[in-house]
Amino acid sequence: xxxxxxxxxxxxxxxxxxxxxxxxxxxxxxxxxxxxxxxxxxxxxxxxxxxxxxxxxxxxxxxxxxxxxxxxxxxxxxxxxxxxxxxxxxxxxxxxxxxxxxxxxxxxxxxxxxxxxxxxxxxxxxxxxxxxxxxxxxxxxxxxxxxxxxxxxxxxxxxxxxxxxxxxxxxxxxxxxxxxxxxxxxxxxxxxxxxxxxxxxxxxxxxxxxxxxxxxxxxxxxxxxxxxxxxxxxxxxxxxxxxxxxxxxxxxxxxxxxxxxxxxxxxxxxxxxxxxxxxxxxxxxxxxxxxxxxxxxxxxxxxxxxxxxxxxxxxxx
Amino acid sequence: xxxxxxxxxxxxxxxxxxxxxxxxxxxxxxxxxxxxxxxxxxxxxxxxxxxxxxxxxxxxxxxxxxxxxxxxxxxxxxxxxxxxxxxxxxxxxxxxxxxxxxxxxxxxxxxxxxxxxxxxxxxxxxxxxxxxxxxxxxxxxxxxxxxxxxxxxxxxxxxxxxxxxxxxxxxxxxxxxxxxxxxxxxxxxxxxxxxxxxxxxxxxxxxxxxxxxxxxxxxxxxxxxxxxxxxxxxxxxxxxxxxxxxxxxxxxxxxxxxxxxxxxxxxxxxxxxxxxxxxxxxxxxxxxxxxxxxxxxxx
Amino acid sequence: xxxxxxxxxxxxxxxxxxxxxxxxxxxxxxxxxxxxxxxxxxxxxxxxxxxxxxxxxxxxxxxxxxxxxxxxxxxxxxxxxxxxxxxxxxxxxxxxxxxxxxxxxxxxxxxxxxxxxxxxxxxxxxxxxxxxxxxxxxxxxxxxxxxxxxxxxxxxxxxxxxxxxxxxxxxxxxxxxxxxxxxxxxxxxxxxxxxxxxxxxxxxxxxxxxxxxxxxxxxxxxxxxxxxxxxxxxxxxxxxxxxxxxxxxxxxxxxxxxxxxxxxxxxxxxxxxxxxxxxxxxxxxxxxxxxxxxxxxxxxxxxxxxxxxxxxxxxxxxxxxxxxxxxxxxxx
Numbered sequence: 001x002x003x004x005x006x007x008x009x010x011x012x013x014x015x016x017x018x019x020x021x022x023x024x025x026x027x028x029x030x031x032x033x034x035x036x037x038x039x040x041x042x043x044x045x046x047x048x049x050x051x052x053x054x055x056x057x058x059x060x061x062x063x064x065x066x067x068x069x070x071x072x073x074x075x076x077x078x079x080x081x082x083x084x085x086x087x088x089x090x091x092x093x094x095x096x097x098x099x100x101x102x103x104x105x106x107x108x109x110x111x112x113x114x115x116x117x118x119x120x121x122x123x124x125x126x127x128x129x130x131x132x133x134x135x136x137x138x139x140x141x142x143x144x145x146x147x148x149x150x151x152x153x154x155x156x157x158x159x160x161x162x163x164x165x166x167x168x169x170x171x172x173x174x175x176x177x178x179x180x181x182x183x184x185x186x187x188x189x190x191x192x193x194x195x196x197x198x199x200x201x202x203x204x205x206x207x208x209x210x211x212x213x214x215x216x217x218x219x220x221x222x223x224x225x226x227x228x229x230x231x232x233x234x235x236x237x238x239x240x241x242x243x244x245x246x247x248x249x250x251x252x253x254x255x256x257x258x259x260x261x262x263x264x265x266x267x268x269x270x271x272x273x274x275x276x277x278x279x280x281x282x283x284x285x286x287x288x289x290x291x292x293x294x295x296x297x298x299x300x301x302x303x304x305x306x307x308x309x310x311x312x313x314x315x316x317x
Numbered sequence: 318x319x320x321x322x323x324x325x326x327x328x329x330x331x332x333x334x335x336x337x338x339x340x341x342x343x344x345x346x347x348x349x350x351x352x353x354x355x356x357x358x359x360x361x362x363x364x365x366x367x368x369x370x371x372x373x374x375x376x377x378x379x380x381x382x383x384x385x386x387x388x389x390x391x392x393x394x395x396x397x398x399x400x401x402x403x404x405x406x407x408x409x410x411x412x413x414x415x416x417x418x419x420x421x422x423x424x425x426x427x428x429x430x431x432x433x434x435x436x437x438x439x440x441x442x443x444x445x446x447x448x449x450x451x452x453x454x455x456x457x458x459x460x461x462x463x464x465x466x467x468x469x470x471x472x473x474x475x476x477x478x479x480x481x482x483x484x485x486x487x488x489x490x491x492x493x494x495x496x497x498x499x500x501x502x503x504x505x506x507x508x509x510x511x512x513x514x515x516x517x518x519x520x521x522x523x524x525x526x527x528x529x530x531x532x533x534x535x536x537x538x539x540x541x542x543x544x545x546x547x548x549x550x551x552x553x554x555x556x557x558x559x560x561x562x563x564x565x566x567x568x569x570x571x572x573x574x575x576x577x578x579x580x581x582x583x584x585x586x587x588x589x590x591x592x593x594x595x596x597x598x599x600x601x602x603x604x605x606x607x608x609x610x611x612x613x614x615x616x
Numbered sequence: 617x618x619x620x621x622x623x624x625x626x627x628x629x630x631x632x633x634x635x636x637x638x639x640x641x642x643x644x645x646x647x648x649x650x651x652x653x654x655x656x657x658x659x660x661x662x663x664x665x666x667x668x669x670x671x672x673x674x675x676x677x678x679x680x681x682x683x684x685x686x687x688x689x690x691x692x693x694x695x696x697x698x699x700x701x702x703x704x705x706x707x708x709x710x711x712x713x714x715x716x717x718x719x720x721x722x723x724x725x726x727x728x729x730x731x732x733x734x735x736x737x738x739x740x741x742x743x744x745x746x747x748x749x750x751x752x753x754x755x756x757x758x759x760x761x762x763x764x765x766x767x768x769x770x771x772x773x774x775x776x777x778x779x780x781x782x783x784x785x786x787x788x789x790x791x792x793x794x795x796x797x798x799x800x801x802x803x804x805x806x807x808x809x810x811x812x813x814x815x816x817x818x819x820x821x822x823x824x825x826x827x828x829x830x831x832x833x834x835x836x837x838x839x840x841x842x843x844x845x846x847x848x849x850x851x852x853x854x855x856x857x858x859x860x861x862x863x864x865x866x867x868x869x870x871x872x873x874x875x876x877x878x879x880x881x882x883x884x885x886x887x888x889x890x891x892x893x894x895x896x897x898x899x900x901x902x903x904x905x906x907x908x909x910x911x912x913x914x915x916x917x918x919x920x921x922x923x924x925x926x927x928x929x930x931x932x933x934x935x936x937x938x939x940x941x942x943x944x945x946x947x948x
Contacts, residue, residue: 146591517732518705
């Protein structure tokens with residue numbers, strides 16, 4: 001069995017390489033000189049040539065790619081053109097910030113999603129169900145960047161209870177788990193939680209409704225099973241799929257949401273990516289995309305494995 | 318038993334319904350018309366499309382003409398029923414004109430992806446084996462990424478602009494459509510009537526054209542309509558990040574971006590474009606759900 | 617009677633995929649080296665339990681699946697090489713079990729029947745004409761049924777349509793894969809009689825596959841019993857039904873409930889578990905369930921040997937001098 005696990009892991013390598021090759025070459029597809037971010041507009045020809053040589057842009061593309069991969073494997077992703085700091089440290093900080101945001105968003109999202117989904121499924125067909133389902137559909141239809149703005153309008157502009165953006169006065173390096181810092185995470189977390197909430201609500205509702213409608217549940221209730229026991233029975237049956245869906249959502253959130261992080265200027269991986277794009281900060285862009293690409297390829301592998309394990313149709317030898 | 322005349326099929330004939338039943342599409346349509354929610358949503362979207370088409374005649378002002386004196390006027394001001402934006406342009410006109418670009422950018426990628434994705438998916442599903450593996454594994458790589466990330470990455474590489482954004486979103490939506498097409502094609506291909514067609518000696522193209530296409534495109538089309546709401550949000554989102562429409566063109570996502578800095582001065586005006594996006598997306602969602610129910614039950 | 621179809625050493629194995637964790641795997645020996653003839657104008661019945669390979673064999677005959685090994689000869693010419701596939705397709709047609717899945721839900725039944733002839737070059741109008749006359753021939757009035765869709769017909773009517781479709785290409789052989797198994801008994805009787813009439817009128821040859829022994833006995837001239845991808849016994853219907861020689865055939869026939877209430881089934885005739893076609897052990901496939909099995913049965917392939925006029929059996933008990941305790945002594 002482990003041989004096959006290893007084989008699947010081995011697929012990750014060429015995929016990772018292919019994706020990074022695409023990432024690497026993406027930036028050369030784009031119009032504009034890669035160096036235009038750092039160069040002064042009226043740079044002399046010698047200066048341009050020197051900068052190119054310094055950054056290695058004068059070598060042919062495959063050679064550049066090879067060198068980049070060699071360094072990346074050793075953990076060195078280059079220096080950010082805009083800030084001058086190593087890409088690694090920028091990435092590391094961004095990842096931890098996204099993690100904080102994802103943690104809160106998932107806490108809200110999963111709790112709400114499970115609660116709503118269960119309620120709608122338990123009372124499915126009634127007005128409760130219809131209301132919850134409509135809310136869920138609305139939840140998936142709302143542009144989350146707009147929702148973020150609306151929340152800022154309500155809570156920052158009108159009531160002035162919560163800050164509109166950023167991560168706190170000390171920036172991301174001084175994060176602490178106290179109200180002074182936590183107040184910054186509330187609005188982004190609620191905004192980010194909306195889509196997982198809607199998805200989990202729909203999934204759990206369908207699961208609960210399906211389990212309750214199966215005939216053996218009617219038989220159990222006829223035998224005199226109490227409501228609480230029926231509840232636990234439903235939970236036990238719905239748990240595997242629900243957990244799988246929640247895991248997937250957590251994964252997506254850990255990847256960072258560009259749109260929400262941009263609205264709130266939350267310095268996570270999504271924000272880093274958009275900054276890198278707009279400043280045409282090549283090393284940063286390549287490093288960030290590489291990290292995100294590998295992250296999602298791994299995530300998918302994990303999801304595949306979990307789903308295979310859960311699938312009762314697979315014969316167990 | 319051997320001597321019974323098979324004219325005993327007279328019994329069969331009597332059991333058959335007297336008149337041929339309703340055609341397939343008219344049954345779908347009548348189901349749709351009975352679903353009030355779907356009808357309302359369809360009308361709303363139709364109204365918005367008409368509004369976009371006839372924008373030059375409906376909008377009161379020029380959407381590009383601004384006035385430094387009249388910046389950020391609140392809703393209900395004189396001459397500016399929905400207020401004015403940060404450059405003094407009339408919001409109502411910009412919202413009406415904005416429908417054009419927003420709707421085009423929201424619908425076109427799904428249409429293109431429907432064509433290309435179906436082609437890939439049906440090919441992979443029909444041929445199976447190596448062809449299937451190559452196509453679907455490649456698609457799986459793209460499918461691994463969340464749509465937003467993929468859209469931003471591709472747009473970021475190609476640069477801002479409407480065609481680039483449409484191209485980027487088409488690429489984002491090809492994998493999910495191709496997967497659905499492949500899955501349905503594989504199921505249909507295993508059915509006996511396809512085997513019977515092969516046993517009749519028909520060539521692959523004939524089989525696909527006569528037997529596969531009609532039975533596969535239904536579910537694929539339904540799935541594609543469910544992507545419309547997502548595409549609206551993503552297209553506007555790209556413009557919101559600055560990777561789609563470029564100023565000064567009116568487009569709802571871009572308007573959200575430029576008005577963002579104004580939320581402290583005139584929050585409601587700043588929120589209006591997002592409301593439009595939400596409205597359209599919501600209607601598309603309900604519409605696609607309604608179409609799915611109508612087509613499912615009739616089958 | 618001349619031989620129309622000759623099958624030699626047909627073999628088809630299906631490898632099973634392993635999942636992400638390496639579970640599963642193995643090879644299904646669906647059809648494992650079978651050979652038989654079908655003479656012109658006769659009905660060959662094929663019986664066996666689920667999983668014995670009947671349907672795979674049917675699909676191999678019409679070339680819906682490619683065989684791994686073996687050859688099929690139609691009218692003396694090898695299909696695929698000496699006879700091009702399109703020509704073979706025109707001569708051999710199949711009727712499937714699931715009457716609903718056999719018809720494209722979006723085509724009228726007239727179009728479904730006309731599809732084959734159109735593909736073979738007949739102009740559309742003539743193909744439609746032929747479709748309508750075939751509909752009449754199978755007992756469905758064309759004026760009422762030609763424009764209908766499959767979901768508007770009953771199971772028996774759909775199966776008639778499938779028969780009409782099979783006949784549209786004017787084949788010589790029709791393979792009926794459990795064609796009446798899904799029908800109600802009364803409808804089944806009507807369809808069977810229809811098949812017999814059509815066979816007489818058009819001079820057809822049938823390969824009739826079924827798990828229903830009574831139906832096979834009614835329809836067949838010769839019978840072939842399959843077990844786990846191999847032929848256990850084959851011969852004239854009356855000979856096989858009247859005097860089954862293979863232990864499996866005996867068990868199968870004795871499992872048929874008798875109409876006589878005084879004759880009660882004392883014990884299940886077949887012991888052991890149902891067969892697993894994945895990676896079967898060497899030797900006789902029936903060894904695990906046979907009351908007469910001995911060690912010698914587990915070694916080597918068991919060949920079909922003659923046990924009377926055209927009646928062949930694949931059992932060591934009928935082979936002289938093979939080493940089995942019940943086998944007759946070798947002829948001097």
